Amino acid sequence: MTDYGAVGLKAGIEIHQQLNTKYKLFCKCPTLLRDTNESTYEFRRYLHPTRSEMGEIDQAALQESRYHRLFTYKAYDVTCLVENDEEPPREINPDAVDTALEIALLLNADIVDKMHTMRKIVIDGSNTAGFQRTALAATGGSVETCLGPVGISVLCLEEEAAQRVSEGGEGVVYSLDRLGIPLVEIGTEPDIKTPEHARETAQLLGMMLRSTGKVKRGIGTIRQDVNVSIAKGARIEVKGVQTLQLVEDVVCNEVERQLALLEIRDELRERSASVDGSIIDVTDVFKDTKSKVIGKALKKKDSAVLAARLKGYGGIPGRKIQPTRTFGGELSDRARLYGVGGLFHTDELPNYGITDDEVGRLREVVKAGDDDCIIIIADEKRRAEDAIKAALERAAVALEGVPEETRRANPDGSTSYLRPLPGAARMYPETDVPPVEITKERIDAIELPELVSERTERYKKGFGLSEEMAAQMARSPNYELFEEITQKYDMQPNISSSMLTSRITELSRENVPIENLTDDHIRSVSSLLAGGTIAKEGIPALLRVMAWEPDKTMNEFLESAGLTAPSSGDIDDIIERIVNEKKDFIMEKGERALGPLMGIAMEELRGKVDGQTVSSKLRERVNNILK
């Protein structure tokens, strides 16, 4: 078990949460997602790095521009020229600003006097403009955790990026429906002390965001980035961590990766390892190769197999530095960005159709000793050259330790290289959007929501719900309806809450179209229950027919659900009949016959009569017989 205090772990998280506004942040398009098949047209663009207002070029942007990628954008009937970067943005969506302010107040953060929209250079194509519009709304503030307060460094309102649809060959395909959906970004100070602590912080912030009732729910509507460093390591920003479990795993794996890299550094220094950077064309070695990968690459025009020697690196690229990835993976991450399939290193050879003989000749040609490692890349020569240079740069940095990077979270909790860390140079003012003054009156007008955690407590104490049910109901978007029907119809809270949660979930699993159920349907059911027209056992049947045919009258619902209530005389007749039919059974079992008989009676009466009424009438009859 790693002692995170001893290794000097510092972690912070950034949460990106989509807001459920009617319109996008800078245009009047709806915040609706579309299937890519519904795209009405597409267009293609390049992006080029530009200078900030201070005259600098962002390193991450410069790096990205070296790949010369053509981006394809899919547009829809719900997108406009603003998403296409063909029309200046409209003024910032005031509803989104108010939600950001509400969240700032929940976090006790200091709201700025004036929000300036900035352009954050991002030229991986995910923003058609080549920048993401973002405005700082508040700084400071904190969230209370088990391990003390975690500070909030920034709270920003920004536009969501376009969705990456596919990647390959010349460029990347993006879908524009998501671009411009308002997003709140909350960044914490590096106050997080352990992987579990990171998870707790993310969970708390997510809970606060949902408490507003103004954020989008569901997969992809909230994303976490995690910043991790250890004492002798470097700051790493991991993008796109999708689940809370992964927040924990990523922090854990990143600490291990940095420790492993530091170990590798020490070992390489001890061996006097070095990278001289010379690249040798070894195409001849592989001219009759059986390796499919190399053979295929050599069929390309102007192709070559290039090799470089890593002096003293023998055994290092094969070494695991994350549970599922090796140091060689770090090198190949860099190379792949130039469009090559990957690289081979001699730690993993002979393999992949490359023979022992070929490795031997390779070692000869590049004059590599037993302690050295060789990396090779096969592709179009120009591309292979860029790629192997990038891999060599990374290999050389291993002698210095851990490089600062932006990395991507993989679904298995590992990470891979994405780009250099961006700096402040990537920000410059968005001159098309006027700054928004945040007046004291505006802030005062914001009503703070009850936190989900507070509501859970209230439901436990006030309604006597179990911890689990209280939490489920407090999180539910129907919590207001729950309070209304429970009070108005004097329902038992566990009946009203389970009607709104588990009953509906069950119906949805049966593929009942529960989206047709309205608040008024729920109110009607509650009122029937309160008036004794139906029993609680009849709720699912009634909801089912309401969902299938939402426009029918109440009598029709009851009829379709088979819940037309029998008169009290009818109930007696039914019970009488059952008891008479089962007389022998009653004589034989005595009072224990009551249970099975109850089952038979309820089959006929379920939902129409309350179970307790049936039970007491049945008991009376049975006792009469036994007397």
Added chain:
Amino acid sequence: MPSTTGQTVIKLDNGYNIGFRSEEIQITILESKQEGSAEALSQESKQQESKQIEPSGGLPQDLPKVSIISTGGTIASKIDYRTGAVTSQFTAEDILNAIPELAEIAEYNAQVAYSILSENMKTEYWVELARKTHEEIKNGADGIMITHGTDTMGYTSAALSFMLETPVPVIMVGSQRSADRPSSDNVVNAVCAAITCTSDLGEVAVVMHSGTSDTTCHIHRGTKVRKMHTSRRDAFKSINVPPIGEVDYKTRRITLAENHVKRGERELGLHDKLESRCALIKFYPSASPDIIDFYVSKGYPGIVIEGTGLGHVSTEWLCSIEDAVKNDVTVVTTSQCLYGRVCDRVYDTGRDMLRIGVIEGEDMLPETALVKLMWTLAQTQDGDEIARVMRTNIAGEITGSTRDEWLL
């Protein structure tokens, strides 16, 4: 940060700007940046970058010579955010820094003619621009690239088309999305313009995006091009004619239409006079003819009317127009339809206008007709000659026949 509204703006370390209400804050200076250090920084990053732009193996030799004349469009301008001003220093190196790919197409020399927004253009600037262009061609430039704000680029291209007879391409180019954004159309437009500058073309043209994609640009004849959208990249369209060519950005392949004027086909010539007192008047229902009387009283010698449909104005205007013509004012009709040809022989008002002595502007764009009238009135005072020139095709502005496929 420059402040405009009594607000103090501070740039944080993370790059964000935030605003403070000035009356509520106190500023304490902890440390001030050394004079010149910002300069040193930008020098350094410039060096870094010029290293990066050199294509491997050095520059190709014997490239065509292209002169770049900047008039202040955003295509390769630099904004100094410290002062908020557009820098007046503008060298070929700056352009190559902004658009490194240009270095593979030609050798450049560059000059700044103006640093203005294109809506602030004036006829005397057109004249000066024509003279500078003429000078550059005379000095051996193989092509001229004029960077220009897009709003009035069509007017300037028409003006140069009439004032210049050119043996080499004179290419106007701009950007619809400013150069300070990574998605700017400036790179694709400038590269395609440079390719056109080194091509077999021998006339004044505008080169801009053909669609919203960064794939191809269209080459539009200088007298037939109009900005047809406020913000799209492909806002420029040839009206009443197809474009005279297309350039593929990626392959750098240029395709010219049959009817283009070829390089060297014309001798270099300059007719650098314009009568700037000409007006373009748009007619609309219930518009008062007073506006005609006003220009006549001010001594304007030429008026272009942007009429309805085939080129009409209301009957109420006829009297004022007749007065104007009697006062030796040349009146030309064009159509606010933009597409199609004026014909005043179909309806009564039209026939009345012709009887009065109004000149039909054929299939000319209203703006082109205005510029042509300015040019014609500066060449001759003779009424019959003016009418003849206005009806004659000088620079591709009038076509012989209107073809079916040229709408939008």
